[in-house]
Amino acid sequence: MLILIDHANVDAIKETLKYLPIDGVTTNPSILYREGKEPLEVLHNIRAVLPTTSQLHVQIVSETAEAMVDEARALRSELGGNLFVKLPVTREGFRAIPLIVAEGMQVTATGIHSSMQGFMAAKAGARYVAPYVNRMDNYGIDGVRVATEIHKTLRSYGLEADVLAASFKNSEQVLELVRQGVGAITAAPDVLEALIKNPATDAAIAEQNRHFDILVGNKRSWKDLIDEK
Ligand code: G3P
Numbered sequence: 001m002l003i004l005i006d007h008a009n010v011d012a013i014k015e016t017l018k019y020l021p022i023d024g025v026t027t028n029p030s031i032l033y034r035e036g037k038e039p040l041e042v043l044h045n046i047r048a049v050l051p052t053t054s055q056l057h058v059q060i061v062s063e064t065a066e067a068m069v070d071e072a073r074a075l076r077s078e079l080g081g082n083l084f085v086k087l088p089v090t091r092e093g094f095r096a097i098p099l100i101v102a103e104g105m106q107v108t109a110t111g112i113h114s115s116m117q118g119f120m121a122a123k124a125g126a127r128y129v130a131p132y133v134n135r136m137d138n139y140g141i142d143g144v145r146v147a148t149e150i151h152k153t154l155r156s157y158g159l160e161a162d163v164l165a166a167s168f169k170n171s172e173q174v175l176e177l178v179r180q181g182v183g184a185i186t187a188a189p190d191v192l193e194a195l196i197k198n199p200a201t202d203a204a205i206a207e208q209n210r211h212f213d214i215l216v217g218n219k220r221s222w223k224d225l226i227d228e229k
Helices: 010-019 029-035 039-049 065-079 091-102 115-124 133-138 143-156 171-180 189-196 199-216 222-227
Strands: 002-006 024-026 055-059 083-088 106-112 128-131 162-165 184-187
Touching (some): 002 010, 002 189, 055 065, 065 091, 083 091, 091 106, 091 115, 115 128, 133 171, 143 162, 162 171, 171 184
Parallel strands (some): 024 055, 055 083, 083 106
C-alpha cells in the first residue's frame, strides 16, 4: 500500500518525510490556495524535498478535454519526474483520461463520490481512482464502504488501477481501508501522524527506560556503559 501526503506545506511535508514511510505528495487547488503562495513555485519546492522516485499528483483546472490535455503537457514539461495528472471525474474529465494516458502520462481520477465513477475512471485508463471518503460521509454516504467496493470491483475485473483513497478526517477511516487492502491512501500530516501514535506505547517505553535508569543511573545508554568500560 502506498501512503501519500495530501498537503502542500513544504515544512510539514519535510517533517512527515523524516518520520514516516511516504511514497509521494498529492495536491489540489484548495490545498495550494491554503498556502497562499505562487503555486508553481510551491510545486517545485515540494518536488525538491521529495526523493526522485516519489509521486507528485497535480490537479488539472481546465474545464474542457482539449484544454486539460494542453495543461497536462505543460505540467509534464515543467515538472517531469514521477508526475500524476489529477483529472476530475467530470464529463470532460472522463473524455480527457484516455487522451492523456495515450500521451504516456499517468492519471489519477479525482473527486470520486460513487462506486460507478471509480469503476468507469479505471476502465477509461486512470492508474489511480480517488474516492473522497470523508466528503461522502458528510453527504450521508458510507465513504469507507464505497472506497472498499471500488477496490473489490477493480480487482474482480482485473483492471490495472488502484484506489487512492482521499479526504480523511481521522485515522480510523484510514485504518479500515488498510484492513481492506486498498492500493493507496493520501492524508494530511496530522492524520498520518495519528496512524503511528499510541499513548500506551509511550507509557510502556517510558516505564522500561525508567527501570533502566534506576539500574544504571544518570540517563546512561548502552553506549555510555560501553564507552566507560
Ligand atoms: O485530494 C482530495 C482531498 O484532499 C479532499 O480532501 O479534506 O478537502 O475533503 P478534503
